[in-house]
Amino acid sequence: xxxxxxVPYITPNPQSSERTPKLIHILSGWTEILPVSTDxxxxxxxxxxxxxxxxxxxxxxxxxxxxxxILKIGRKNRDSxxxxxxxxxxxxxxxxxxxxxxxxxxxxHGNIKDFGAAVGKSNAFIKSNLxxxxxxxxxxxxxIVVSEKDExxxxxxxxxxxxxxxxxxxxxxSMVTITPKSEAKSKLGIPANKKVILFFGSLNYYPNEDAVxxxxxxxxxxxxxxxxxxxxxxxxxxxxENTDDAVMLGYVPDIFLWISAADVCVxxxxxxxxxxxxxxxxxxxxxxxVVSSLAVDGIPELVDGKNCLIGTKDNFHEKIAQILCNPELxxxxxxxGRKLILDKYSWEAVAPKLKSCxxxx
Numbered sequence: 459x460x461x462x463x464x465v466p467y468i469t470p471n472p473q474s475s476e477r478t479p480k481l482i483h484i485l486s487g488w489t490e491i492l493p494v495s496t497d498x499x500x501x502x503x504x505x506x507x508x509x510x511x512x513x514x515x516x517x518x519x520x521x522x523x524x525x526x527x528i529l530k531i532g533r534k535n536r537d538s539x540x541x542x543x544x545x546x547x548x549x550x551x552x553x554x555x556x557x558x559x560x561x562x563x564x565x566x567h568g569n570i571k572d573f574g575a576a577v578g579k580s581n582a583f584i585k586s587n588l589x590x591x592x593x594x595x596x597x598x599x600x601x602i603v604v605s606e607k608d609e610x611x612x613x614x615x616x617x618x619x620x621x622x623x624x625x626x627x628x629x630x631x632s633m634v635t636i637t638p639k640s641e642a643k644s645k646l647g648i649p650a651n652k653k654v655i656l657f658f659g660s661l662n663y664y665p666n667e668d669a670v671x672x673x674x675x676x677x678x679x680x681x682x683x684x685x686x687x688x689x690x691x692x693x694x695x696x697x698x699e700n701t702d703d704a705v706m707l708g709y710v711p712d713i714f715l716w717i718s719a720a721d722v723c724v725x726x727x728x729x730x731x732x733x734x735x736x737x738x739x740x741x742x743x744x745x746x747x748v749v750s751s752l753a754v755d756g757i758p759e760l761v762d763g764k765n766c767l768i769g770t771k772d773n774f775h776e777k778i779a780q781i782l783c784n785p786e787l788x789x790x791x792x793x794x795g796r797k798l799i800l801d802k803y804s805w806e807a808v809a810p811k812l813k814s815c816x817x818x819x
Contacts (some may be wrong), residue, residue: 465524484812540558655778750774765794
C-alpha cells in the first residue's frame with residue numbers, strides 16, 4: 459500500500475474508540491503514515507473568544523497552512539495518498555492532490571445537512587458548506603461515510619454515487635475488556651444490589667450535555683417513581699449545573715469497566731449525526747442499552763426489543779425500567795447487541811474493506 463499523508467494527525471491510541479485515533483492506529487499497521495499536524499492556529503478557529511469574522515479569517519489562514527504543509531510532504535512522497543478527516547481538512551487535501559496528481563480520500567463523519575440542523579446553524583451556513591463539499595467531492599478519489607443514511611443524503615444532493623464507500627465507526631474487539639457485573643461493581647465500590655444506569659460522553663459536546671440535562675430533569679425523576687433506588691452515573695469530561703440527581707464521575711480511565719458494571723446504559727441523544735460511538739462501545743461489551751431514534755439513523759440494524767430498546771422523550775424512563783425490572787430481557791438485548799458488533803461493527807470485520815479500497819487507489 460502507498461504511504462498515507464494523514465490530516466489532521468494526532469497521536470494514535472489503540473485503546474481509544476474515537477474514529478480518528480483508531481483509524482491512524484489501523485492505517486499505521488498497513489503502511490507508513492506521513493503526519494500533517496494541527497497547531498494553535500487551528501484551535502483558534504473554533505475559539506468562541508474570537509468573533510466570527512476573526513474566526514473566518516483564521517479559518518482561511520488555517521486552510522492555507524494545511525494546504526502548503528500537504529504540498530510540502532507530498533512533493534517528497536509522490537507515491538502517497540492524502541487521507542483527510544472532515545470536510546475542512548479534506549478541502550485542503552483535495553486541492554493539494556490535484557496539484558500533486560495523487561489520490562485523496564475524504565473521511566466524512568456526518569452529512570452537513572443533518573449536522574447543521576442539529577446544532578442550529580443557519581441555512582446560509584449549510585448551503586455554503588454544501589457548496590464547498592461538492593468541490594471536495596469532485597476532487598476526491600474516494601469519499602468515506604459512516605452510515606448508509608449519510609450516503610443517501612449526499613447522493614440525493616447530487617454527489618457522484620460511484621465515489622462513496624460506507625465504513626462505519628467500529629469497535630476494536632481486541633481492546634474491549636468485559637468484566638462480570640458483580641466483579642466490576644465490587645472493583646468500583648458499588649453495592650451489588652444497586653441499580654446502575656450509565657451515561658458517558660464529553661459534556662463539552664452540546665448533544666451530550668443536552669442528553670444529561672434531559673436525564674436529570676425528566677427521565678430519572680420519572681424513573682424513581684417506579685424504581686426509587688435507581689442511580690444515574692455520568693462519566694466524561696466537562697461540567698453541568700444542578701446534578702443532585704446524578705453521580706458525576708468526570709473522566710474515567712477504563713470506560714469498559716463501568717459499562718460492565720452497569721445494569722443498563724442510556725443514550726438519549728436527540729441531536730447529532732453519524733454513528734454514536736458510545737452505542738458501539740456499549741454493544742461491544744454486551745450491556746443492554748436504551749437509545750433514542752437518532753442512534754438508529756447511524757446503526758439501522760438496531761431493533762427495539764431485539765438488540766436494544768428505543769425510547770422517546772415521553773417513555774424513555776419506562777424503557778429503562780423494563781430492563782431494570784427484567785434482567786433476562788437485559789441479558790437477551792446485550793447478547794444480541796454484541797452479536798451485531800461481531801458481525802457488522804467491529805474493525806476486525808470492516809477494516810479489510812477499507813484496506814481494499816485504499817489499495818485500489
